[in-house]
Amino acid sequence: MSDTATFDAFYRATRQRLFECVYALTGNAADAQDAVHEAYARAWQRWSSVGGYGDPEAWVRTVARRVAVSRWRRARNRLTAHRRHGPPPSLPVPGDDRVALLAALARLPVDQRVAIVLHHLCDLPVAAVAAETGVPAGTVKARLARGRRALAALLRIEIPEDSHVS
Amino acid sequence: MSLEEMFGQLRGQQPPAPFAPAELVRRRGRRRAHRQALAAGVVVLAVAGAGTGLLALSDRPDGSVGPAPLGTSAPGGPTTTGSPGIPESPAPTASGGPGPTPRPASTEVTEALLLQRADLGPGSWTRFQPELFEGPDTWLWSDACAGYRSSDYPSLPRQVDVRTVGYRSSQNTVAEVVELYRSGSGAANLSDVRAVVAFCAAATPPPGVAPSRFTIVGAGIAGDESLLVKHEAWYYEGETVAPTPFVTYIAVVRVGDLVATVRAQDEAFVRTLALKAAARLA
Numbered sequence: 001m002s003d004t005a006t007f008d009a010f011y012r013a014t015r016q017r018l019f020e021c022v023y024a025l026t027g028n029a030a031d032a033q034d035a036v037h038e039a040y041a042r043a044w045q046r047w048s049s050v051g052g053y054g055d056p057e058a059w060v061r062t063v064a065r066r067v068a069v070s071r072w073r074r075a076r077n078r079l080t081a082h083r084r085h086g087p088p089p090s091l092p093v094p095g096d097d098r099v100a101l102l103a104a105l106a107r108l109p110v111d112q113r114v115a116i117v118l119h120h121l122c123d124l125p126v127a128a129v130a131a132e133t134g135v136p137a138g139t140v141k142a143r144l145a146r147g148r149r150a151l152a153a154l155l156r157i158e159i160p161e162d163s164h165v166s
Numbered sequence: 167m168s169l170e171e172m173f174g175q176l177r178g179q180q181p182p183a184p185f186a187p188a189e190l191v192r193r194r195g196r197r198r199a200h201r202q203a204l205a206a207g208v209v210v211l212a213v214a215g216a217g218t219g220l221l222a223l224s225d226r227p228d229g230s231v232g233p234a235p236l237g238t239s240a241p242g243g244p245t246t247t248g249s250p251g252i253p254e255s256p257a258p259t260a261s262g263g264p265g266p267t268p269r270p271a272s273t274e275v276t277e278a279l280l281l282q283r284a285d286l287g288p289g290s291w292t293r294f295q296p297e298l299f300e301g302p303d304t305w306l307w308s309d310a311c312a313g314y315r316s317s318d319y320p321s322l323p324r325q326v327d328v329r330t331v332g333y334r335s336s337q338n339t340v341a342e343v344v345e346l347y348r349s350g351s352g353a354a355n356l357s358d359v360r361a362v363v364a365f366c367a368a369a370t371p372p373p374g375v376a377p378s379r380f381t382i383v384g385a386g387i388a389g390d391e392s393l394l395v396k397h398e399a400w401y402y403e404g405e406t407v408a409p410t411p412f413v414t415y416i417a418v419v420r421v422g423d424l425v426a427t428v429r430a431q432d433e434a435f436v437r438t439l440a441l442k443a444a445a446r447l448a
Contacts, residue, residue: 007433009187015185016178024176033181037191046309061300098179101172121175134323151169159169 007047011040014057021061022068024117027102032068039064042140056134059123069110104154112147115140275329275344278426278446285442290336296332296341297354304328306416306427307359311366311378319362321355324348340439343427344447352423356391359418363395376400378409387437389419389426389444394437397429421447 001009015036023032039060043050050056101125105113111133120131126144130137152159186194250427283291298306303316304325316322325345347355363380371377377400384394395418400410417428419438426443430436 007192013189017183019181020179023179023181024173029179029182033183033185036181037186038233039195040191041195041198045198048311048312048315058301066302067301073423095167097172098175099174112402120169121176127316148169155169155172157167157169157172 021122022064026068027106029083033066035068038067104151112143115143116147170374175316275327275346279344280331281342291333291335294332298330307362311369313369319352319358321358324351340430345425347423352420356420389421392419420443
């Protein structure tokens, strides 16, 4: 199979999954979609290498996260400036669980948000989250625990005490 | 509703527009490479390009890095925001020079470790956030040439933090990466820089990719250990490769476990900046 064919097949098979993860990280569907496209474009630039990796999806996911989080930080900075000079931002629509979850995720520190999204939405086990984010598994577990507690408080839901991650 | 059920609602979420066809994504990748090659001589400083990708120092609006790369740690986000409003640290008083430099162990790359406007000399410098990393590794040399593999460079998993900064004037562009490695691993990173330069010297770019050449042209210019690398990046002008490359110089300066990498076009200027960078790290 040619490079073009393998890339195209990879793109079609993984783009939706990647979009969901990046969307949860950013809370902005348009930004998430563009970050996803950008990550695949970068992957194609070096597909002769990336295509040979054991898990090229991890490569693309990391690049997409990097692009998305960078944009998110810039947007946050713009928002900070706006708050100094303009009206406060509108609150999310109450009653919409999806919007509420995205809004709650947006209030988590980036490290916790990334761990939560990779584990709970992208379905990566703790060890894979650790490998992908470059921290020990114990750190990932701590971020997950703190993130889940914070989400529970923000969303006013209960999380079983014995819930654990692996 | 449980957390898992709430996350379940995000699955299947459709993007605001249909995904671009694969051909358009590939075209975006090709345009990106072409744009980076052009940027080499225009907006930015530029770059490395060979192999499967380009290293570009651009100021694209999407900025640079975010999460840590595979196998490395960059807690708290590895880059600065590059805002002109960031208070700058006073200029260092120490001058960088050869020889071991004892310093307290750092846990992160602070703003004071980055080059500041005062270090750059006369001119109206605008600070910006350069995009320096193309792949998952937050290392300037990542994907520098075809066949690059993270696993060939054992210091990378020992990277603790990394920050970047760029400055632009009407005449020059400067970009800097400052990395912190775990205790005792800074020297290993310099070894990895030598290794990747040697590897890329022997690498052959894939068909259709403009060649690029790195050459170590100096050492011992600042800090505990340092290298000066000349980078020649050829680029496409239409369908043909331009006859002369775009040339930049890259100084890599280590002080303890901190490594600063500074890139600009003029060799003498880069040598000066290497001393300033070393003084910042000391």
